Structure formats: C-alpha cells, structure tokens
Amino acid sequence: xxxxxxxxxxxxxxxxxxxxxxxxxxxxxxxxxxxxxxxxxxxxxxxxxxxxxxxxxxxxxxxxxxxxxxxxxxxxxxxxxxxxxxxxxxxxxxxxxxxxxxxxxxxxxxxxxxxxxxxxxxxxxxxxxxxxxxxxxxxxxxxxxxxxxxxxxxxxxxxxxxxxxxxxxxxxxxxxxxxxxxxxxxxxxxxxxxxxxxxxxxxxxxxxxxxxxxxxxxxxxxxxxxxxxxxxxxxx
Numbered sequence: 001x002x003x004x005x006x007x008x009x010x011x012x013x014x015x016x017x018x019x020x021x022x023x024x025x026x027x028x029x030x031x032x033x034x035x036x037x038x039x040x041x042x043x044x045x046x047x048x049x050x051x052x053x054x055x056x057x058x059x060x061x062x063x064x065x066x067x068x069x070x071x072x073x074x075x076x077x078x079x080x081x082x083x084x085x086x087x088x089x090x091x092x093x094x095x096x097x098x099x100x101x102x103x104x105x106x107x108x109x110x111x112x113x114x115x116x117x118x119x120x121x122x123x124x125x126x127x128x129x130x131x132x133x134x135x136x137x138x139x140x141x142x143x144x145x146x147x148x149x150x151x152x153x154x155x156x157x158x159x160x161x162x163x164x165x166x167x168x169x170x171x172x173x174x175x176x177x178x179x180x181x182x183x184x185x186x187x188x189x190x191x192x193x194x195x196x197x198x199x200x201x202x203x204x205x206x207x208x209x210x211x212x213x214x215x216x217x218x219x220x221x222x223x224x225x226x227x228x229x230x231x232x233x234x235x236x
Contacts, residue, residue: 003037005049024051039193042103046192063096126216129165133217137161137224144225157225162217169213173206180205 003014011017014034022031037047062082066074075093082091101108137144144157181197188194 002035002047002050004047005051006034008049022051024053027053027055029053043191043193122212126212129213129216130220133161133165133220137220141224141227145227148225154222154225158218158221161221161224162214165213165217166210169210170206173202173209177202 006014006017009017017031017034020031021028035052039045039047040050041048062078064074064078079091079093082089140161144152144160147157147160180202184197188197
C-alpha cells in the first residue's frame with residue numbers, strides 16, 4: 001500500500017500497518033510494506049490510494065530492468081519464457097519511458113504547435129514592424145532633415161523615432177498579460193499538480209518583444225537619420 005491509503009485508514013505510523021490483515025478484491029493478506037506516494041497515472045489526477053499485490057493465478061504484468069546494450073537479446077528471452085509458462089496470455093512488451101511519454105502526447109504536440117506558431121508570428125510581426133517604421137521614417141524625412149540642420153544628432157533622431165514604438169509595444173504587453181495569464185491559469189487548472197505562475201515569464205516575453213522592436217526600429221531609424229538633409233530639402 002501507499003501513504004495515501006494509510007491516511008485513508010487513519011494510520012499515522014507506517015510501522016503500525018505492517019502485519020495487519022487487509023481484504024481487497026476478494027483477496028486477503030498481510031501488509032508487508034508501505035511505499036511513499038507516487039503518481040501511477042498522469043499529473044492531471046491526484047495521487048490515489050494504491051494496493052500492490054501479487055497473484056500467481058493472475059500474473060499479467062512484469063517489470064524488468066535491462067542493460068541498454070542487451071535489450072534485444074533480453075527481450076527475446078523474456079518472450080520465450082513468458083510463452084512457455086503463460087501461453088494462455090498474449091505477450092506484449094513496451095518501454096516504461098514510452099508509456100509515461102504517451103501520458104503527455106497531447107501536451108507535446110501542443111507545445112510544438114505553439115513554438116511553430118510563435119516563430120511565424122514573430123517573423124510576421126518583424127516584417128510588419130519594419131514596414132511600419134519605414135513608412136513613418138519616410139513621412140518624417142523632412143522633419144528629421146530640419147532637426148538635423150538645426151543641430152540634432154543622429155542618436156537624438158533615432159531616439160525620437162524609437163520612443164513612440166517602444167511605448168506602443170509596452171502598452172501592447174500590458175494588454176496581453178491579463179489575457180495570457182487567464183489562458184495559462186485555465187490550462188494549468190486541469191492538473192492536480194502544477195506550478196504557480198510568476199511574473200517572470202511575462203517579463204521575459206516583454207523584454208524579448210521590446211528587444212526585437214528596438215533592434216528593428218533602430219536599424220531603420222539610423223538609416224533614415226543618416227540621410228543627407230540636402231536630399232530631403234532641396235525642393236523646398
């Protein structure tokens with residue numbers, strides 16, 4: 001039995017359960033040990049009371065620890081022995097790590113899809129942002145030329161164009177945070193054992209988005225600020 005079952009039986013000390021008779025599924029026998037709680041299913045459900053027993057008349061599953069270099073040969077021997085002694089049972093084999101991985105197959109697929117969609121969205125945002133800053137820089141070419149003639153430095157012109165975009169990205173993050181928090185909180189609620197959300201994932205996401213914005217906008221702003229003011233004002 002496990003510790004959860006021990007609590008259900010109102011037994012505080014595990015040693016007090018050793019030797020006691022227990023009846024389960026028509027089988028009666030003494031308790032020979034108490035194991036620590038472990039999740040025998042997936043993390044969506046809480047740890048349930050477990051009784052582990054052996055029955056020679058219903059022997060169906062066997063766990064074998066094998067040397068990784070001898071797996072093929074050992075598995076053939078196991079199958080041969082199984083079919084010899086338990087020929088009435090259909091033999092099948094599987095690896096424990098694969099079984100555990102199958103518990104979270106949907107999460108793995110969803111994680112891959114999120115990564116792909118995130119990369120596509122970042123790429124599209126990068127192209128859109130570059131196009132927007134190019135449009136704004138073109139619209140403000142004469143303004144930057146005049147400022148440059150009046151003594152504004154390239155760094156001041158770049159900062160002027162960057163500020164408005166940084167503020168917009170910051171506001172967009174503030175709007176996205178509550179939506180993302182609600183979505184992730186609802187998804188995590190489907191698990192009995194889960195992490196607690198902190199501000200750090202959101203802060204890192206904001207830092208990455210603002211860094212991409214700053215690099216993209218600064219590149220285009222610097223190119224616009226380096227333009228010769230004579231080319232922008234020669235027809236004025």
